[in-house]
Amino acid sequence: MSTIVRLQNEIFDPGQESNAFLKDETQAGAAVTFTGIVRSNAKAPITSLTLEHYPPMAQAQLEGFATKASERFELQKICVIHRYGKMLPGEPIVQVMTLAPHRRAAFEGAEFIMDFLKTSAPFWKKETGINGEVWVEAKTHDDDAMDRWS
Amino acid sequence: MKVLYFAWLRERLNRGEETVSPPKDVTTIVDLMDWMAKNDEGFELAFEKRSLIKTALDENIVDHDTPLGEAKTIAFFPPMTGG
Numbered sequence: 001m002s003t004i005v006r007l008q009n010e011i012f013d014p015g016q017e018s019n020a021f022l023k024d025e026t027q028a029g030a031a032v033t034f035t036g037i038v039r040s041n042a043k044a045p046i047t048s049l050t051l052e053h054y055p056p057m058a059q060a061q062l063e064g065f066a067t068k069a070s071e072r073f074e075l076q077k078i079c080v081i082h083r084y085g086k087m088l089p090g091e092p093i094v095q096v097m098t099l100a101p102h103r104r105a106a107f108e109g110a111e112f113i114m115d116f117l118k119t120s121a122p123f124w125k126k127e128t129g130i131n132g133e134v135w136v137e138a139k140t141h142d143d144d145a146m147d148r149w150s
Numbered sequence: 151m152k153v154l155y156f157a158w159l160r161e162r163l164n165r166g167e168e169t170v171s172p173p174k175d176v177t178t179i180v181d182l183m184d185w186m187a188k189n190d191e192g193f194e195l196a197f198e199k200r201s202l203i204k205t206a207l208d209e210n211i212v213d214h215d216t217p218l219g220e221a222k223t224i225a226f227f228p229p230m231t232g233g
Contacts, residue, residue, distance in 0.1 A: 029213025035233050039226075050156055051232070052156055053232070054154070054156055054209075054225060054227070055208075056209055057206060057209040057225070058232075060209055082232065082233075093233070094232070094233050114233060117232055117233045118230075118231075118232060118233040119229075119230060119231060120211065120230060121232045121233070122156065122206070122225075122230055122232070123230055123231065123233070124156060124157035124158075124226065124227070124228065124230065124231050124232070125232070126157070126232045135157055135158045135228070135231075136231045137229075137231070138228070138229030138230065138231050
């Protein structure tokens with residue numbers, strides 16, 4: 001089992017990351033890649049998104065979720081990339097990749113990590129639009145999504 | 151001990167971190183919040199709705215009734231919105 005957790009300010013290329021993740025893997029039967037993207041909204045467009053984070057805790061939490069996921073779903077490899085700082089609509093924010101012998105484990109492992117990440121990793125989003133800045137509020141359906149794994 | 155603030159809490163308080171030396175009778179996170187609110191009006195306003203505030207002791211998320219123990223760092227922040 002190998003786990004990579006990367007926190008970075010720089011933009012990344014989702015396809016390139018996915019290819020690097022799969023390179024030389026011959027024992028796995030399934031890989032899942034989830035990419036979270038900065039979303040604007042036609043009614044209230046945003047010009048940028050800024051992510052604040054608590055660096056040591058974010059790193060530790062993400063490594064912890066990855067370990068839990070690998071034990072629960074018997075994953076062969078996990079990679080989590082999460083950005084912080086300022087980003088633009090259409091840019092990737094987060095990418096979670098899982099590798100497993102079969103598809104169900106790869107799908108569920110990626111979803112498990114994302115559900116925990118949404119509610120329990122110390123990141124905070126602030127949207128900037130024509131009317132100024134607003135901190136994004138936490139959503140209860142994200143809590144519900146996490147609770148279903150308990 | 152070192153106190154960290156994040157997101158809108160940091161903006162409301164106008165600072166990201168500070169060092170505090172609470173008296174001995176401040177033993178839990180609730181005690182610390184009470185003590186800080188008593189000494190700082192800005193803190194009282196920022197922490198108006200305490201149920202919305204999450205806390206981490208030495209980078210572990212804990213409930214407000216948790217003892218401070220030997221923790222070196224406490225972080226206060228709103229619910230997380232990553233991903």
